[in-house]
Amino acid sequence: MTKIDTIIFDLGGVLIDWNPEYVFLNAFKGDREKMQWFLENICTMAWNENQDAGYPLEKATKDLVEKFPEHEKYIRMYYGEWEKMLGGPIVGCVSILKSLADNKDYKVVALTNWSSETFPIAKKRYEFLSWFEGIVVSGEEKTRKPFKEIYQIAIQRFNLVPEKTIFIDDNILNIKAANALGIKGIHFKNPAQLISELENYKIQLS
Structure with missing residues (x-):
């Protein structure tokens, strides 16, 4: 693997x-x-x-x-x-993010469908958004998931190797679009399922 x-x-x-x-x-x-x-x-x-x-x-x-x-x-x-x-953070996933962001073995970035006009509200509200090395916001790029252009923007901006990259999303169409570019995907259901699937990829959480 x-x-x-x-x-x-x-x-x-x-x-x-x-x-x-x-x-x-x-x-x-x-x-x-x-x-x-x-x-x-x-x-x-x-x-x-x-x-x-x-x-x-x-x-x-x-x-x-x-x-x-x-x-x-x-x-x-x-x-x-x-x-x-905005109902608040999904606490279990924020804990997973923290563990990965603190681990120097991984680059951790975000790719979101979000209006550029409302995203600043989220950035002020959720401190954990500052833990990412970078965030690609669809509204700023004038394209969105599942169009391949936005994945290519992330690949180029963060110098990603698709085969060494996992994408976590709750929308299966977005996962399939990432898969088409060689990125592995986890179709998110809940924090426990996410931990299990990350472990399947030999990713250890602290």
Whole structure:
């Protein structure tokens, strides 16, 4: 087995608990069915991903309000109350990150789909984001996972050898895209599973 020397972390869903439900379940007075309809049909994940790739939040909001004026109040809440969607760190994974970041045998970097306009909020809130040697933020690069360009940016920027690199992400499509470039992947489910899979690659945690 090729010795791993680099670990790439996704952020949202792996290290940071982010969920629009934290805003909209309250907005819809606990009516989960109405909330799910809104998030599946109006402020969709695909719409949010467009902002992750660099589209301006204000313009995205304006576009959607023009398309669905009857939902203006809730559409404006998406980025207006975005900070409330941050539920906190996923503690078990932060401990794993700390162990790897302290180990000089590994380069530890991050690759995240995140708007460049909201990422500074996360950087201020989560001290552990300073532990990475570097972070590739999709909104700053004007592309996102699972497009190959963003992986190539990470490879070039951090001088990575794909065959010696592991990528941890909670989205299987992002893992498959990394695999296509020769990067090994761990489809994240929970901290215990992550520890087990890292051990399969002979990566020891302190």
